[in-house]
Amino acid sequence: MTIRVPIVENILNANDRLAEENRARIESAGVFSINIMASPGAGKTSLIEQTLPRLKDKLRVAVVDGDIATSIDADRAANAGAQAAIQVNTGGDCHLDAVMLRGALEQLDLNQFDLLIVENVGNLVCPSSFKLGTHKSILIASIPEGDDKPYKYPGMYRGVDALVINKIDLLPYVPFKMDYFKHGVEVLNPGVLTFPLSAKTGEGMDAWVEWIIKNVDGIRSE
Amino acid sequence: MHELAVTQSILDIALRHAQEADAKRITSINLVVGEFASIVDDSVQFYWDLLAEDTIAKGAQLRFERIVGEMTCTHCQNSFHPQELDFACPNCGSQFVQITKGDEFRVDSIDVE
Numbered sequence: 001m002t003i004r005v006p007i008v009e010n011i012l013n014a015n016d017r018l019a020e021e022n023r024a025r026i027e028s029a030g031v032f033s034i035n036i037m038a039s040p041g042a043g044k045t046s047l048i049e050q051t052l053p054r055l056k057d058k059l060r061v062a063v064v065d066g067d068i069a070t071s072i073d074a075d076r077a078a079n080a081g082a083q084a085a086i087q088v089n090t091g092g093d094c095h096l097d098a099v100m101l102r103g104a105l106e107q108l109d110l111n112q113f114d115l116l117i118v119e120n121v122g123n124l125v126c127p128s129s130f131k132l133g134t135h136k137s138i139l140i141a142s143i144p145e146g147d148d149k150p151y152k153y154p155g156m157y158r159g160v161d162a163l164v165i166n167k168i169d170l171l172p173y174v175p176f177k178m179d180y181f182k183h184g185v186e187v188l189n190p191g192v193l194t195f196p197l198s199a200k201t202g203e204g205m206d207a208w209v210e211w212i213i214k215n216v217d218g219i220r221s222e
Numbered sequence: 223m224h225e226l227a228v229t230q231s232i233l234d235i236a237l238r239h240a241q242e243a244d245a246k247r248i249t250s251i252n253l254v255v256g257e258f259a260s261i262v263d264d265s266v267q268f269y270w271d272l273l274a275e276d277t278i279a280k281g282a283q284l285r286f287e288r289i290v291g292e293m294t295c296t297h298c299q300n301s302f303h304p305q306e307l308d309f310a311c312p313n314c315g316s317q318f319v320q321i322t323k324g325d326e327f328r329v330d331s332i333d334v335e
Contacts, residue, residue: 005243006331011231011253094224125260126224151307155258158321187309187319
């Protein structure tokens, strides 16, 4: 005899629960944490490289770098001034998940840091589904990717707390309708905090860095 | 794209509930998946056949209830299916719209013996 067992459970529930555990661990150490997501080549590592020197002598920063293989990104973060840089190779997986971040956190003495930057695998689809437990999710969109990306990758644009628009120095050279782009963003994520900047020229970096420092101060004063 | 991880999660949920129900075999898994959840049914089925092989869920049928994505205009309250690369309301042309359906991503029930 067949019986129907009602369940109604979100499929990624197990990951979500682990993400909550990660968050508790990060919070108990008084660390502010961000998860940076973007397509390959949008400038995740470059943004981190440009951010770290601006935080020098102010914040102690740990970077966790997710990549399918190689430790190039973690090496770049270490060279740019991260006090700790941990590479997580996903071995083919297209995203970081809460289990992988937990493994990385176990290698860190979180009490030694003020800021945790997680650089996710370059991908505009999968990372949005897997919560890690960080305080804020950041998406980097870059001008050469094109202005239609919010329409093509709505899941990614919907879930983030802040949007960095990188490579604005290229606006004069590539067709990119900012109004069209921003409308797509506004529908998917009304009022989302936006940082237009160029990690190359440094334009706009101050506002981004100030926002990070403000958030770290907020966590410290809790 | 991430169907292997998703399929493993579905299997874990199904096996846990089957055990609680003292089931000997799982015959079907009923999933509710919204259009915006970016999951490929065939790919989940492919991984399922591999992952469920040595479990009481072997041979279980995966049934996907697909929920069509829907946006609602905050101006005229019209509900519509978004057109490709354009989210404007087809009724009044307003750009102020919200996603109201299509995020679903859950195991609704399992059928067991």
